[in-house]
Amino acid sequence: MNGFLADWAGAVPVFAAPFLLATTGLIINERAGVMNLGAEGIMAMGAVSAVIAMLSGSGLVAAILCACAAAVAITLLFALLAVVLRLEQVLSGLVIFAFGVGLSGVLGDSYANQPIKALGPVAPRIFAGLPHWLGRILDQDPLTYFAFVLPVLVWWVLERTELGLRLRAVGEDAPAADAAGVNVMRMRIGAVLSGGLVLGLAGAHLSLVGSQVWVNGMVSGRGWIAVALVTFSRWNTLRAIGAALLFGAVQAVIPLILSSGLNVPIYLIQMLPYVATIVVLGASGIGRTSLSAQPEDLARPFLREERR
Amino acid sequence: MKRLSLLASVFGLAGCFALAPQARAQVKLDGPPKIAFVYLGAISDGGWTGAQNRARLVMQKTFHEHIPYVENIPEQTEKVEQTVELFLNRGYNVIIGGTYGYGDAFAAEAKKHPHVAFINMGGVTTAPNLESPYPKTFQGWYLAGYAAGSVTKSKVIGMIEGFPIPSVLWDINAYALGAKAANPGTVAKVAFVNSWSDPVKEGQLSNAMIEQGADVIATDMDSPAAIVQAEKAGKYSIGYQNDMSADAPNGILTSVVFYWDKMLVPMVEKLKAGTWTSAGDSLYGLKDGMIELTMPVRHVSPAVQTKIDDIKAAMIAGKFDPFTGPMKAQNGTVEVPEGKVITTDQLWSMKYLVDNVQGSIK
Numbered sequence: 152m153n154g155f156l157a158d159w160a161g162a163v164p165v166f167a168a169p170f171l172l173a174t175t176g177l178i179i180n181e182r183a184g185v186m187n188l189g190a191e192g193i194m195a196m197g198a199v200s201a202v203i204a205m206l207s208g209s210g211l212v213a214a215i216l217c218a219c220a221a222a223v224a225i226t227l228l229f230a231l232l233a234v235v236l237r238l239e240q241v242l243s244g245l246v247i248f249a250f251g252v253g254l255s256g257v258l259g260d261s262y263a264n265q266p267i268k269a270l271g272p273v274a275p276r277i278f279a280g281l282p283h284w285l286g287r288i289l290d291q292d293p294l295t296y297f298a299f300v301l302p303v304l305v306w307w308v309l310e311r312t313e314l315g316l317r318l319r320a321v322g323e324d325a326p327a328a329d330a331a332g333v334n335v336m337r338m339r340i341g342a343v344l345s346g347g348l349v350l351g352l353a354g355a356h357l358s359l360v361g362s363q364v365w366v367n368g369m370v371s372g373r374g375w376i377a378v379a380l381v382t383f384s385r386w387n388t389l390r391a392i393g394a395a396l397l398f399g400a401v402q403a404v405i406p407l408i409l410s411s412g413l414n415v416p417i418y419l420i421q422m423l424p425y426v427a428t429i430v431v432l433g434a435s436g437i438g439r440t441s442l443s444a445q446p447e448d449l450a451r452p453f454l455r456e457e458r459r
Numbered sequence: 460m461k462r463l464s465l466l467a468s469v470f471g472l473a474g475c476f477a478l479a480p481q482a483r484a485q486v487k488l489d490g491p492p493k494i495a496f497v498y499l500g501a502i503s504d505g506g507w508t509g510a511q512n513r514a515r516l517v518m519q520k521t522f523h524e525h526i527p528y529v530e531n532i533p534e535q536t537e538k539v540e541q542t543v544e545l546f547l548n549r550g551y552n553v554i555i556g557g558t559y560g561y562g563d564a565f566a567a568e569a570k571k572h573p574h575v576a577f578i579n580m581g582g583v584t585t586a587p588n589l590e591s592p593y594p595k596t597f598q599g600w601y602l603a604g605y606a607a608g609s610v611t612k613s614k615v616i617g618m619i620e621g622f623p624i625p626s627v628l629w630d631i632n633a634y635a636l637g638a639k640a641a642n643p644g645t646v647a648k649v650a651f652v653n654s655w656s657d658p659v660k661e662g663q664l665s666n667a668m669i670e671q672g673a674d675v676i677a678t679d680m681d682s683p684a685a686i687v688q689a690e691k692a693g694k695y696s697i698g699y700q701n702d703m704s705a706d707a708p709n710g711i712l713t714s715v716v717f718y719w720d721k722m723l724v725p726m727v728e729k730l731k732a733g734t735w736t737s738a739g740d741s742l743y744g745l746k747d748g749m750i751e752l753t754m755p756v757r758h759v760s761p762a763v764q765t766k767i768d769d770i771k772a773a774m775i776a777g778k779f780d781p782f783t784g785p786m787k788a789q790n791g792t793v794e795v796p797e798g799k800v801i802t803t804d805q806l807w808s809m810k811y812l813v814d815n816v817q818g819s820i821k
Contacts, residue, residue: 364706366681406660
């Protein structure tokens with residue numbers, strides 16, 4: 152299994168990682184009942200902040216922390232609008248989307264198109280003895296590895312801890328959770344900010360691993376694809392791994408086909424991710440499990456003793 | 460007074476048409492040239508708009524005057540017209556635009572304001588007072604392809620492009636032909652990003668090409684993302700529009716650089732002298748200094764450098780054209796027969812890849 156397949160398999164994790172991070176971040180939000188459509192803008196803030204930090208001379212770890220901090224900062228605004236002020240969540244999300252994309256462009260203006268040092272592979276030598284294709288798959292950077300570990304951790308916290316139970320309760324039935332003594336607002340703010348932090352990581356992955364350069368508007372709709380992947384993974388971060396891998400595989404094959412020199416219709420090939428999104432959304436709409444998987448109180452602001 | 464001048468201009472225009480309906484009339488400005496730029500992107504885009512802004516800075520120095528600009532004006536006719544009108548109201552009479560999509564707005568404004576000179580870089584619409592120039596980028600890419608062909612060991616080189624339109628296709632075709640001239644049997648892979656800017660995808664395409672054997676990566680895009688990946692993989696690279704040597708300091712061979720000022724400065728000088736006429740849908744190349752390669756080309760032998768200099772001199776002298784027959788498309792069709800040179804019409808309708816290009820445009 153060398154050549155084309157090994158190239159493909161080796162490229163999938165890097166393609167999947169930003170989607171997986173973003174989807175995980177959004178699932179944390181939505182399980183607490185908050186729909187955050189600002190993902191694209193928050194990722195842009197993460198991406199630009201990582202680059203600004205790198206160009207200002209900080210190390211990779213500091214750059215990743217900067218991305219998280221910037222993402223949390225803009226998410227704080229979303230939390231204020233959507234959770235504290237209880238504004239319409241869809242609109243608040245769209246505001247954050249536009250604001251994040253715009254602000255990242257302004258902040259990154261004098262840092263655009265300047266290459267930064269890449270986030271390198273963890274330890275290529277360890278994989279030298281393995282079969283070529285396996286080595287290709289495992290030879291990834293730390294952020295990509297983290298992208299695949301995080302969903303497992305998040306799943307464990309959500310499904311196996313009291314904190315997770317409380318968070319899910321807030322998302323399923325906020326008044327009941329409130330009556331049981333859970334501070335709904337605090338729980339939702341916590342979930343929104345943690346989700347924002349992970350979205351910042353997704354943005355950092357795009358600029359530190361993907362492009363190694365900041366260009367205005369470079370998130371290019373990837374945040375919206377993550378919004379769709381949340382539904383496809385049925386609000387379950389373990390399923391998100393599968394969804395992101397499937398999506399990453401579709402995306403990773405495109406450059407390989409395009410650069411293979413095969414005389415294939417390029418527009419059809421480039422349509423694949425969008426076709427996959429439609430198929431994925433269609434598939435997630437089939438069967439009752441998907442409906443019951445959606446948090447009951449998703450996108451419903453909570454006001455104690457409000458008639459529902 | 461205003462009405463008088465309007466009347467005069469109407470008669471003046473009518474007079475022009477009466478005297479020489481076919482000939483291009485000299486454009487008389489209302490006063491000394493006052494220049495303003497309208498940009499599609501941000502001046503920090505590192506590519507298209509950045510290159511145009513370099514020209515504006517040169518013009519500021521040359522003419523000792525402040526030249527204003529606006530960035531990020533989308534290709535929407537109403538928005539372009541509003542922007543142009545704002546400049547006109549402030550007394551600007553040389554309006555320089557920066558993209559194909561301004562064409563209709565500029566044509567409408569040019570018709571409305573015959574005493575204003577309009578120049579739209581990358582456009583195609585024309586009027587007696589509207590010129591739409593474009594660089595002969597293929598001349599630069601032929602030389603860059605020659606350099607790529609002479610350093611490739613795998614005989615596979617690559618190029619990342621935006622959309623398969625004629626002015627992009629002539630770049631990959633010239634690049635491939637240049638490589639073939641230097642090293643027969645070399646193939647050039649091409650991949651289209653399907654966007655003018657998606658650095659993540661540009662980097663991914665670059666990596667995929669390297670995995671499939673390409674050892675020289677050229678970018679036809681604004682951002683250096685593709686050549687940054689080539690540098691990381693230890694491969695050679697070629698930059699575009701601006702000198703990208705800082706982005707790939709070890710592997711870069713050269714960059715195909717735009718110097719819009721070489722075309723704009725003479726135009727404004729002619730406008731000052733009252734002798735400017737629109738050249739219509741014009742092309743400017745090596746001869747005008749509009750396109751340059753950063754020299755010397757790195758990583759090539761002195762013999763190759765001499766050869767590149769010779770080909771460049773031949774193109775400047777008009778003795779050689781990259782698209783000289785016999786030139787065959789991928790499917791074997793002879794696009795330019797033996798002994799013939801491509802015509803301007805054929806250039807603008809180029810919808811094929813030459814026979815040593817690997818890739819698809821359908």
